[in-house]
Amino acid sequence: MSDDQTIAVDVRNAVKRYGDFTALKEISLAIRDNEFFTLLGPSGCGKTTLLRMIAGFEDVTEGGIFLFGDEIESLPPNKRPVNTVFQNYALFPLMTVLENVSFGLEMLGTAKTEARKRAGEMLELVQLTQFANRKPSQLSGGQQQRVALARALAPNPKVLLLDEPLSALDLKLRQTMRFELKEIQRETGITFIFVTHDQEEALTMSDRVAVMSAGALQQLGDARDIYERPHNMFVADFIGETNLLEVTVDKVEGARALCHLGGGHALGCEATEGVGAGAHVHLSVRPERLYLSDAPVADESLKGTVRHNIFVGTDIQSIVDLEDGPRMTVRTSNSDRGNKRIFEPGTTAFINMERGAARLLVD
C-alpha cells in the first residue's frame, strides 16, 4: 500500500480573495493518489471555489496547488490533466451522447475513430450504450449524470473533480449513484475529489473527508473519525446529530478527562488536544450512544424526565429534559434485540453514556 502515500493534489496555503472578501483562508490539503476524497461543508464554505481552483477556473490569490508534484497554477484549464463533472452536467446540447463523451479525447488529438471507440467503452461502463446517438435533452436526469461522468472519465484524467454531481437527482437515484460512483472509482483507480453539502454522501463514499466552513478547513479524517471524534463544535453539529452540553473541565489524565456540568454533576469523557483543565467548553455525545434506565447505572448517570418519543423508522428518538441541564436526545434502535425499553412520556429516567461516547470539543 505504499502507493497510498503518493500525493495526487497538494494544496499549499491556498488563499482566495474576491476584493475584500476572503473565500478561502489559507487551506492546506494533501490528497492521495487513488483516493476518494470529499470536500464537505455548507453552501458558501468555499468547497466549490477550491475545486474550481484545482480545475483552473479560478486563480489562486496566494499559495499554490501542485498536481503530482508539479505546480499547475500557470496552466489554463485546458492544459490541466484533470476533468470535471459539473453540478448541472453542462453537456453539449447540440452533440450526441457519443460526441459529448469523445470530445475530450478528440481535443487531446486522439484520432476520431479511436476516440469514438473509447467513448463507446465509457458508455458501456456507465450502461448507456443504447443511448449513444441521442441528444442529452432526450435523456433523464440520471442518464445525463452518467454521460457527464463518462465524458469526464474518457480522457483518463489523473484526478476527477466532481462538483455536487448528485444534488439534482431524486433520493433513490442518488443512493444508487453513490454506490456506482464508488465502484467506478475503485475500478478505474482515478483520484476522485468530490464536493458535497450532504454529509451522508460524504460519509458513505469517501476514503477521507475534509469538513469546511467559512473558508477554513475544520477537520480532515476518514468517515469514522469525523463522525465519532469531531474536533470542534462546527463538525459535531454539522455531521449527524449530536447532544451538546456545556461543561467545565476539572482535570485531564491522558486520553480521559473529568469535567462537570453547570449544576456540578461530574462526567468522564474523551479528552481533546488543546482543551485543558479549567476550560469552559462543549461536550458532544451522539444520541445513539446513550441509553435510558430506571435507576442510575453509574455516578455519571443523568436524571431527567422523558418528554416525547418520536418514531423515525430505524430508531425511536426520546427527548429527555435533564433535571439540572438542557434537553437531550436519546436514540434507541428499533429492534427486539437486547432489553431496550421505551419510557413513556412523563416518566423519570436516567441517561447513561457508553464509555468513550462523550467527547470534549474545541469551540
Next chain:
Amino acid sequence: MAGGAASGGSARSDTYKEARYWLLAPSWVVLIFVVLIPVLMMLIYSFLTKEFRGGVIWEFSLDAYDQFFCSRGLFGDEPCSIEWTYINIFWRSIWQAGAATLLSLVIGFPTAYFIATRPERVRPVWVFLITIPYWVNLLIRTVSMKFMLRDNGPLNDMLLATGIIDDPLRIVNTNFAVQLGLFYSYLPFMVLPIYASVERYNFTLSEAAADLYASKWVTLRRILIPAVKPGVIAGCILVFVPSLGSFLAPDLLGGAKNFMIGSLIEEQFKGNAGNWPFGAAASMILLTAVLIILVIFARQQARAQKAVN
C-alpha cells in the same frame, strides 16, 4: 343538476372560442391592411400600363417586367435580349446589403458578447447606450455620417493631423461608404438578437469545453457559436432585408454610381417622372428575392432550433 353543469361547461367553451376570434382580430386587421392589401396593390400595379405623369392606366400590361429584364434596342422594336442595367443594380444591392450584414456581424457579435457578459445589473444600461443614436431620425444620422466621412470632414482631419495619411481618403461616393451607412443604420438589429441568445447561453458549457482540453478558439467555434446561431441568423436577416431595400444610405453616401434597388424604386414614385408599374414590378422582384432568402434562412434556423430541443 348534472345536466346543468354539463351545459354550463359547453357554454363556457363556446365563449372561449368566440373570445379567441375577437382577441385575434387586431392581428388580422394589421395583416390585411398593412401587409396583404399593399402587397396586392403593388402586385396589381406591376401588371398595369403606365401613365406618363405618374399613376397608372387600368389596362393589363407586362411592360414593366419586360423593361426590367429585356433590352429591345434603341427603338424598342428588337427581339428580347437580356437587359443588364437593372439586374446589375439588383445584384449590386444584394452584394452591398450582404457586405453591410457581414460588417454588422463582425462588429455586432463582439459587442453583443461584451454586453451579455457584463454583470446582470449593468447589461440594460449597455443595451440602452447602443440604442441612443437610433432616437435620431435615420435621414439626419445618414447626413451626419456623410459629414463625418467627407474629404474635409472630422475623420479625414484627424487622420491627416496624426500623419497616418497625407491625402484625404475619398470615402464618400464609394461602395464602402454605402456599406458603412447601412451598417450604421441597422447595427442594433444585429446586436440585440445576438445579445439575447448569448445572454441565454450557459457559460458552464465553455468551462466544460476548456476542462476537456479545448482551446478558446475551438470552444468559440464548436460550442458557443453553434449555441447562439439562431440569434446570429435572426440578426443577419434583420440587417440584410432592410439594407437590401434601403435608399437613404445609397443616395446620400453612394452618389449616382452606387445606385441600389431601393433608390430605383423610390425614383419611380417620386415627382412626375416616375413609372409606377415599373416601380411596382421592381418591388415585386425584390420581395420575391427577399422571400426566397428568408425561406432558406428560416429553414436553417428551424434545423438549428430542432437540434437544440
